[in-house]
Every structure is written in structure tokens, then in C-alpha cells.
Amino acid sequence: MLAPTSHPWAAGDSLGAYLTKRGVSRRDFLTFCGEMTAMLGLSSALTPKVAAALTAVKRPSVIWLQLQECTGCVESVLRTAEPTIGDLVLDVISLDYQHTLMAAAGHAVEKALADTIAANKGQYVLLVTGSVPTKDDGIYCTIAGRTARDILEEAAADAAAIIAIGACAHWGSVQAARPNPTGAVGVAEIIKNKPVVNVTGCPPIGDVVTATVVHFLTFGRVPDLDPDGRPMFAYGSRIHDQCPRRAHYDAGQYVEAFDDEGARKGWCLYHVGCKGPATFSPCPIFQWNTRTSWPIGAGHPCIGCTERGFWDTMAPFYGRLPDVGGFPVERTADTIGLGLAVGATAGVAAHAIATGIHQARARRKLPVVDIDKKEESGHGQD
Amino acid sequence: MSAPRRPTAPAVKALESRKRFALSHKVAPPKGNYRWVYLWEWPIRTMHWIAVLCIVTLATTGFYIGRPYFMTSGEASSHYLMGWVRFIHFAAAGVLVATAVIRFYWLFAGNQYERWPALFPVRPRDWVNLVKQIKFYLLITPEEAPTYLGHNPLQQLSYTAMYGVALVQVLTGFAMYGQSNPGGFFYATTDWIVRLFGGIQPVHFVHHVLTWWFIIFVPFHLYLAIRADHMERTGTISSIISGGRFVNKDIDYVDSDIV
Structure with a gap:
């Protein structure tokens, strides 16, 4: 496979032409399409459709925003043992604007973002990693003097599809863990007028990102989502x-x-x-x-x-259940429950003894009754 | 006093056997100063004892599921311990829900001590008696308990709370059960519970902790039942087996007039 720097994807090329230029054989490409079809949970009869759609697809413009995050998601997507075709797809589509991978710096970068948005209104795919801080007017994450929220809202306004990658973009992840000092939220809590696909995980699996993008390129829409915005093909059943x-x-x-x-x-x-x-x-x-x-x-x-x-x-990570608030770690719910159960038993035993003492005292105060006389009183049933 | 005409021997035998196998709650006219009041009809008694069995089963298997205290060894293919424990847990949960359905129906079909107004201290005097009952149990006024034929206000509150806790257990239980089949019936109908608790782990936690509520209830319930049986001598415990109590005619029971 030839390096992307020596064989760049020209603006007019289809993906099929580009892959040929990079030295990818037809057989490898079809294998990749078959894998993606299986991963998306589609019938293998749809593989030719996926292959045809991917072959014909023109260079899609993609903006990859990195907001309040650790870059681990980018690493997860890029770190494969060998470059795969999926990587090529992602390599290429992420070229327009991606902090970590871009060669440019400073004003040139921000100009690239503005140019891409202006040139591809309503056509580009927006990938987001990282959360959006909302507290104190979002000052905790600013890029080129603008807040994360500001950048996200601008980029999302004209996006054809929005894919939030990673737990941060999904709901805020570790920044949003209690007490959430920066008021971090996920993309879907800022962008409410468009569907947001949450490819979540800390980090997510790169293949899921690839498959989601492939689905979008093939069918022109995002895959089916669960109630939390996660693609059903990947997040449809439990580990x-x-x-x-x-x-x-x-x-x-x-x-x-x-x-x-x-x-x-x-x-x-x-x-x-x-x-x-x-x-x-x-x-x-x-x-x-x-x-x-x-x-x-x-x-x-x-x-x-x-x-x-x-x-x-999910904490503690090495225990089955959450800890009980206000108690040391060792005091699990079971210890407290057992303590209360033993306490309740001891309590009723003490109460029984107290009742017995009371009854004995009361009995001593009763007048002595002549048993023979009682027989005549008419209450003789017991 | 003239001797009454004695019935023939076969007639006595027939009468005896009818008494022994009679399915109705009719009993011989009371003798002495006691009368027998029928409180708990058969659906309530059956429900109570099936629920006892279910709750014991559910707590035992539930604690195993929460923290497996037995292990198997050897090949995994030759064992199915957790599988069976979970099966028993789910089956017992299903039976418990069935008893709950019967109980719910009986809130409208039952007698005055079983219908839904009997679940709550609805009248002002019940609240006064609630305080009296608590004072009685705290041995502040150990001689003066309010006299109820059915449940006293404290019983009403605590048993109704048990129904409430059981309902939470059922809902959280089905929410966890639904996770294995996303998009299925139980998943779709319990999704709001998972959202309400902010995730499935808090649901696990609540389900686990409330099990202890049932366990802590047992000593109180048993003790107070045995205590009442011992002190009042009206057959409190047998009322959940036979359905009725023998009560003194001279005592004016607070709830004898509810219709």
C-alpha cells in the first residue's frame, strides 16, 4: 500500500480510483466491503451495493473537531497494527480539519475550517471528539480564542451528519464525572436540532467509526440508533x-x-x-x-x-455494586444490611424480654382468683 | 333442663364430616363470650404464603446472583449453576407477580378488611390510633392498644409500604431482565426506569438494597405476630391460616363498622 503523502486523493477522484492509485487490489477492497456489511448487520447480498457506493463516492469533506478531550479516541482510531482500507477512508476524510494530524498551524488552520464550511455547506460530515464545557460561559476550552461551544455550533449548523466519537462527545466522560467542575456536556446536549450519532466508548473501537462512516457513504443516512443515539449495529447487545x-x-x-x-x-x-x-x-x-x-x-x-x-x-470498577454514600469503601450495602437485620432481631428480642418483665409485674399485682368460683361465672369456655 | 332429642349415629357422622370438609367459612355458632370473625379470605391467605415462599427463594437466589457464594470446578460445559439460579429467580419473580395480580384484583373484590381503603389509615381516628399503637409498642402505654379486627393503622402503613417496596423490586427486576433483549418487550417497557435511575448500575444497587428491607421486615413481622398471639389470645397467627380470629364480644373494635 502506498503512502497517502505520495499519492494524495485529488479533489475529483472517486474513492475507487483513489484506492487503485494507492495500490489496493479489487479483492482486498471487496473483502473490506464484505466485513463492513457484516459489521453493520446487513445481508451479504448488500455487499455489491456497499462496494458500488464506496467506489463511486467522491472525496467527502469531513471536519474533525477536537474539543475538551485527551486525544485517546484519535489514537484508538489510528492505532492499528497495519494500515487497513478503513484507515485509508478515515485518513482521507479527516484531512480538512484535524488538530492532531494537520501539518498546518495557527491562522491557516482556522482559515481551513472556515473555508471547508463555506465550500461544502450541507454536505460535509462533522466528527467530534471531546466534551463541551458550559460553566462560566465555556471558558474552560477555547481554541483560537473561541469557546468549544461556539466552534461546535458553527460547524454543526451546516453539517450533513454529525458523529460524536467517544464518551466525551457522548455525555462528557471523565470531565463530566461528579462534581463536573467545567459543566461538561456531550454534543447532543448542545446540538438539539439534528440527529447526533454517538459512537461511544473510552475510547471507542475504530472499526465502529469506519463502519458508521461507510454506512453514511453507502446509504446517505446514518445507521439506526438506540434511545441514547448509539448505532444499533454496534451497541445493540450487551458485552x-x-x-x-x-x-x-x-x-x-x-x-x-x-x-x-x-x-x-x-x-x-x-x-x-x-x-x-x-x-x-x-x-x-x-x-x-x-x-x-x-x-x-x-x-x-x-x-x-x-x-x-x-x-x-460503574464505580467501583472492581466491585459489583456502587458503594453506599457516606461510608468507607469496605462498608458495602450487604454489611449495612446484615447489621440492620441483626440489629432488628436483637431489638425484637429485647422487646420480648421487656414485655415478659412487664407481664410478670402485672401478674403479681392481680388479685388472687379462686378457681372453683370461676367455674360458676358463666365464662367457663376457656 | 330437659335433655334434647339425640340425633342418630349416622346423622352425627354426616354432620361431622360436613364440618370437617366444609369449604365455606361457616362455623358452628359461637359458645361463650367469644365470636369468630372471618377476616382473610382464601385468595389473601394463599397469596400470603406463596409470597413467603417466593420472597425466600428470591432473596436466596438474588444474593447468589449478586455475589456468587458457591463455585463449581472442572469444565464449564458440565455445569449450569448460575444458569439455574437465575432461572429459579426469574420463575419465582413471575409467580410473585401473579400473586400481586390476585392481590390487586382482591383490592376491589375482597371484604372490608381486604379492599383498598383498608391499606391506608384513612380516617382521623386512625391517625390518633396510630400514635396510640406506637406508644403501645414502645411500652409507654403497655395496656392500651387500639383494638382492630383487621389491620391496625401501623400495620396498614407497614404492609402497604411492603407492597410499595415489592413494586419497586418488581419494576427494577424487570428493568434488569429486559437488558438481555434490547428492543424486546421488557426492554421497551422498562426503559424509563433505567433513565430515571441514571443507568442500570443504580438499578442493580436499589434492587439489591431493598432485598435487605424484606429481610429486616421478617423479625419484626414474626415477633409482633407472635407477641399479639400470645398477649391477646385471639388467634392472630391462625388468622393467616384459617382466615379468622376469635374475639371477645365485650370489646368494641374500632373497625367493626367499616363497610
Whole structure:
């Protein structure tokens, strides 16, 4: 495969022509199209349609905004063991405006953004990584003197599609974890008049980004979304229900410590806090770095990074349930519950003793009754 | 006093057997100064005992699901421990919901002690008696408990709270159950619960913590039932088995006039 710098995508080229120029064989290209069709959950009969659409697609203009974020999502998308065709698609479409990858700097960069928006009104794809701080007029993230919110609103106004990549763009991620000092929110909370696709995760899987873009290029619309704006083809089922360790869960075989026999045998990580049962993500299938590995595959419990609010709701990452507020970590809900149950039992026992003492005292005060006389009183049934 | 005409031996036998197998709650006319009042009809009693079995099953299996306290060894393919535990949990939950449906129907079809107004202290004097009842249990006024045939106001509040907690358990339980089939019936109907709690983990947490509510309820419930049975001698405990109590005719019961 030839380098993009020596063989750039010319403005009029279709993707098919560009890939030929880069030395990608037809067979490899069709294999990629087949993979994407499978990943999107489409019938294999649609592969020719995907291939035809991708071959014909003209260089799509894409703006990639990086707001309040750590650049980990960009790394996740770019870091593959070898350049794939998916990377080529992403490489190319991200050329217009991408802080990390751009060669230009300063005013030239901001001019590129303005020019791209002006030249492709209503046609470009907007990718966003990072959250938008809202507190104190959004001063916590400014680029070229403008706030993240300002830049996002301008770029989103004329976008054909908006794809929020990563947990930050989805809901704010670690910046939005309690107490959320910068008032960070996701893209969908700023841009309310357009559908926002949330390719979430911390970081998300690069293949999901590629597949979402492929879907948009093929069908001219974004894929079906779940109630939280996540593409159903990727976030349609739980990690737990696709997990290669699921058999151990059902069998009752759990890792209890990271150096025990169960850990060596690859048993289920449920006991050490795996949030796979609460997390919707395609990790077990797609995996990272060209299907090299993924957290549970490497023996670490899932932390639920594709779920809204996971830093707060999924913590502690090595425990099953959230901690009880106001108590030290060791005081779990069960300790408190057991304490209360024992306390209740002790309480009723004490009450029973008190009742007994009271009854004994009352009995001593009663007048002595002649049993023989009682027989005649007419109440003799008991 | 002239001796009454004795019935023939077969007639006595027939009468006896009819008494023994009678399905109605009619009993022989009361003797002495006691009368038998029928409080809890068979659907309520059945519901109570099925719910007891369900809750014991649900708590036991639920704690296993929350923190698996048994392990299996060997090949995963030869075991299905968690699978069966979850199956039993879900099945018991289904039975509990069925009893809840019967109970709900009986809020409208039941007698005056079972219908929905009996779930709450609705009249002002019930609130006065609630304070009296609490004073009685705190041994402040250990001789003066308000006398109710059905549930006293404190019982009404605590049992209705149990229904409320059970409802939360059912809703959160189905919300978690629905997660395995996104877009399915349970997922679609319980989505609002997950949103309300701000994620599925808080739902797990609430479901887990409220289990302790049931467990803490048990000693109080058992103790107060046995205590009432012991002190009042009116068959409090047998009322949830036979349906009725023997009560003293001289006592004026607060709720004997509700219709």
C-alpha cells in the first residue's frame, strides 16, 4: 500500500480510483466491503451495493473537531497494527480539519475550517471528539480564542451528519464525572436540532467509526440508533451476551483474585466487578488494534465505558455494586444490611424480654382468683 | 333442663364430616363470650404464603446472583449453576407477580378488611390510633392498644409500604431482565426506569438494597405476630391460616363498622 503523502486523493477522484492509485487490489477492497456489511448487520447480498457506493463516492469533506478531550479516541482510531482500507477512508476524510494530524498551524488552520464550511455547506460530515464545557460561559476550552461551544455550533449548523466519537462527545466522560467542575456536556446536549450519532466508548473501537462512516457513504443516512443515539449495529447487545467467558458465568466459575486459579483458567470476571452485564458494546467481536485483544480478553473486567455516566455509576470498577454514600469503601450495602437485620432481631428480642418483665409485674399485682368460683361465672369456655 | 332429642349415629357422622370438609367459612355458632370473625379470605391467605415462599427463594437466589457464594470446578460445559439460579429467580419473580395480580384484583373484590381503603389509615381516628399503637409498642402505654379486627393503622402503613417496596423490586427486576433483549418487550417497557435511575448500575444497587428491607421486615413481622398471639389470645397467627380470629364480644373494635 502506498503512502497517502505520495499519492494524495485529488479533489475529483472517486474513492475507487483513489484506492487503485494507492495500490489496493479489487479483492482486498471487496473483502473490506464484505466485513463492513457484516459489521453493520446487513445481508451479504448488500455487499455489491456497499462496494458500488464506496467506489463511486467522491472525496467527502469531513471536519474533525477536537474539543475538551485527551486525544485517546484519535489514537484508538489510528492505532492499528497495519494500515487497513478503513484507515485509508478515515485518513482521507479527516484531512480538512484535524488538530492532531494537520501539518498546518495557527491562522491557516482556522482559515481551513472556515473555508471547508463555506465550500461544502450541507454536505460535509462533522466528527467530534471531546466534551463541551458550559460553566462560566465555556471558558474552560477555547481554541483560537473561541469557546468549544461556539466552534461546535458553527460547524454543526451546516453539517450533513454529525458523529460524536467517544464518551466525551457522548455525555462528557471523565470531565463530566461528579462534581463536573467545567459543566461538561456531550454534543447532543448542545446540538438539539439534528440527529447526533454517538459512537461511544473510552475510547471507542475504530472499526465502529469506519463502519458508521461507510454506512453514511453507502446509504446517505446514518445507521439506526438506540434511545441514547448509539448505532444499533454496534451497541445493540450487551458485552455479557457476546462474551467468550459467558460459559463460565453460567457454570458458576468466577475469578476471585487476579492471581488465582480461576484467573489462570480464564473464568468469568463477574466477581471482580466486570460490568459486561450492564454494558452495550461490540468489544468481544470487533476488539481493538486489528482484532488483537480487548479488556476482558486480557483478563481485566469491563468498566462499562460505553454507558452514560460510567465514571460515577460503574464505580467501583472492581466491585459489583456502587458503594453506599457516606461510608468507607469496605462498608458495602450487604454489611449495612446484615447489621440492620441483626440489629432488628436483637431489638425484637429485647422487646420480648421487656414485655415478659412487664407481664410478670402485672401478674403479681392481680388479685388472687379462686378457681372453683370461676367455674360458676358463666365464662367457663376457656 | 330437659335433655334434647339425640340425633342418630349416622346423622352425627354426616354432620361431622360436613364440618370437617366444609369449604365455606361457616362455623358452628359461637359458645361463650367469644365470636369468630372471618377476616382473610382464601385468595389473601394463599397469596400470603406463596409470597413467603417466593420472597425466600428470591432473596436466596438474588444474593447468589449478586455475589456468587458457591463455585463449581472442572469444565464449564458440565455445569449450569448460575444458569439455574437465575432461572429459579426469574420463575419465582413471575409467580410473585401473579400473586400481586390476585392481590390487586382482591383490592376491589375482597371484604372490608381486604379492599383498598383498608391499606391506608384513612380516617382521623386512625391517625390518633396510630400514635396510640406506637406508644403501645414502645411500652409507654403497655395496656392500651387500639383494638382492630383487621389491620391496625401501623400495620396498614407497614404492609402497604411492603407492597410499595415489592413494586419497586418488581419494576427494577424487570428493568434488569429486559437488558438481555434490547428492543424486546421488557426492554421497551422498562426503559424509563433505567433513565430515571441514571443507568442500570443504580438499578442493580436499589434492587439489591431493598432485598435487605424484606429481610429486616421478617423479625419484626414474626415477633409482633407472635407477641399479639400470645398477649391477646385471639388467634392472630391462625388468622393467616384459617382466615379468622376469635374475639371477645365485650370489646368494641374500632373497625367493626367499616363497610
